[in-house]
Amino acid sequence: MTGRDPSGWLVAWSAALDRLEEDVAEAEALLRDERRMRELPLATPWSPPEGLGPLPIELRPRADEVLNRQLVVASKMARALSGTARHAAVLDRVESGSMGAPRPAYVDCAL
Secondary structure (H helix, E strand, O other): OOOOOHHHHHHHHHHHHHHHHHHHHHHHHHHHOHHHHHHOOOOOOOOOOOOOOOOOHHHHHHHHHHHHHHHHHHHHHHHHHHHHHHHHHHHHHHHHOOOOOOOOOOOOOOO
């Protein structure tokens, strides 16, 4: 970002971190409301704006906090997805009758 006002560089990075914080807050809210997590489409991945340049040192603590929150949310989402997959597998076995003895089948043949 050579040739730019250093305060503009700080403002641009602050805006980028604002966006990341909003994304993390939304992911945290989704984890608290499982129904919403199933209904919403996947989020678009974040990419830094063009020409953003390196992170200003003053914003390093804030960026570290955002990163830590992202890592916690990613871990929680992975656990939630794993639990959902296990639950679905158990449901499939129960509904198909593959948990043990074959299930009886009845056919109603009214004459």
